[in-house]
Amino acid sequence: MFKARAEGADCMITCGGIQSNHARAAAVLCRRVGWHPVLILGGTDPGAGYQGNLLLDKLLDAEIRWVDDHDLFHNSGALIAETAEAMRKKGYTPYVMPMGGTDTVGLNGYIAAGLEIREQEKQMHTSFDAVFCAVGTGGTLGGLILFKELIDWKVRLYGVNVMLDAKYFRERIDSLVRDYIAEHRLTLPHHTDLIQMVDGFVGPGYAKTTPEGVELIKRIARLEGIFLDPVYTGKAFQGMIKMIEDGGFAQKSNILFLHTGGIFGLFAQAEDLFPGVKPSK
Structure with a gap:
């Protein structure tokens, strides 16, 4: 959080499975500090009948981008980088967090x-x-x-x-x-x-x-x-x-x-x- 604020972030991008605990927690954090949450989730939009973490993601009005499960688990870095560039073009200053928040900071x-x-x-x-x-x-x-x-x-x-x-x-x-x-x-x-x-x-x-x-x-x-x-x-x-x-x-x-x-x-x-x-x- 300190690092993200130091970078002037107003948006956080992360990824996970359709029922990712990490993605939901990241979206909650974003809303508590006034940021825009962007979640890259593996799978397809069920369209209705949202349940579990996905229901909470929707309640938080997180921006959800759906990708193939295989791509998510094998190309998450590239997917996050592409999404970050797209958000910059929209005027956001994104902070990117890897899947599960797993890096040397996490x-x-x-x-x-x-x-x-x-x-x-x-x-x-x-x-x-x-x-x-x-x-x-x-x-x-x-x-x-x-x-x-x-x-x-x-x-x-x-x-x-x-x-x-x-x-x-x-x-x-x-x-x-x-x-x-x-x-x-x-x-x-x-x-x-x-x-x-x-x-x-x-x-x-x-x-x-x-x-x-x-x-x-x-x-x-x-x-x-x-x-x-x-x-x-x-x-x-x-x-x-x-x-x-x-x-x-x-x-x-x-x-x-x-x-x-x-x-x-x-x-x-x-x-x-x-x-x-x-x-x-």
């Missing part, structure tokens, strides 16, 4: 989150053996890894990829961390083996779930009153449970699951959660 958010976790450990007189999170663009895990390296935090960090594969995210996160270290001129040893990915829970693809994923979401809601979503946290929780069941941790290990939101997107998945049940009018 990593600071989860470095700060790591600090908050450490402070809570002290307040609770405990320590965590492991932390699990969902990985959709790599910023969450990347920031936590940087924090771990900065203070030599004695915890194991695991990311569960919700799309693509573990190899892709190991390379992406490694590049992000190295860029951050170089940009800030840190004399910090970076160990690639700290990037521990848990693969195998993508299911049919991004924002698509499985019957096992649906049952887990229902079970956690009934047992704990905690809502997971099929896009991010549901897959990450599934990966964590499987690793525990497979004996990946000693008994009485203290494991933290980092819930990164997604409840609004849950409303768009009603048909997957309860097939055949039509919403009441």
Whole structure:
């Protein structure tokens, strides 16, 4: 935000999937500071029946540009650059934010989150053996890894990829961390083996779930009153449970699951959660 204001921005451009939590949060931020939000979303305009984050995007009157999913995930940088140029021609001064807010600036958010976790450990007189999170663009895990390296935090960090594969995210996160270290001129040893990915829970693809994923979401809601979503946290929780069941941790290990939101997107998945049940009018 400081950087965007320093550049005199009056418009923010970012991108994500049709139910992107990040895109919705960016649009909210824009409206709170009086900027024009522009969202590049993967998919096609449903035309009616807006649900979840997309409904909120529409309530915020965000300018939405629809693109093919494949183009979004493989050419997001070029799409954002093209949109920024178009907005400049309209008289705006755009600030561009990458998908998921994941760049060397965005990593600071989860470095700060790591600090908050450490402070809570002290307040609770405990320590965590492991932390699990969902990985959709790599910023969450990347920031936590940087924090771990900065203070030599004695915890194991695991990311569960919700799309693509573990190899892709190991390379992406490694590049992000190295860029951050170089940009800030840190004399910090970076160990690639700290990037521990848990693969195998993508299911049919991004924002698509499985019957096992649906049952887990229902079970956690009934047992704990905690809502997971099929896009991010549901897959990450599934990966964590499987690793525990497979004996990946000693008994009485203290494991933290980092819930990164997604409840609004849950409303768009009603048909997957309860097939055949039509919403009441």
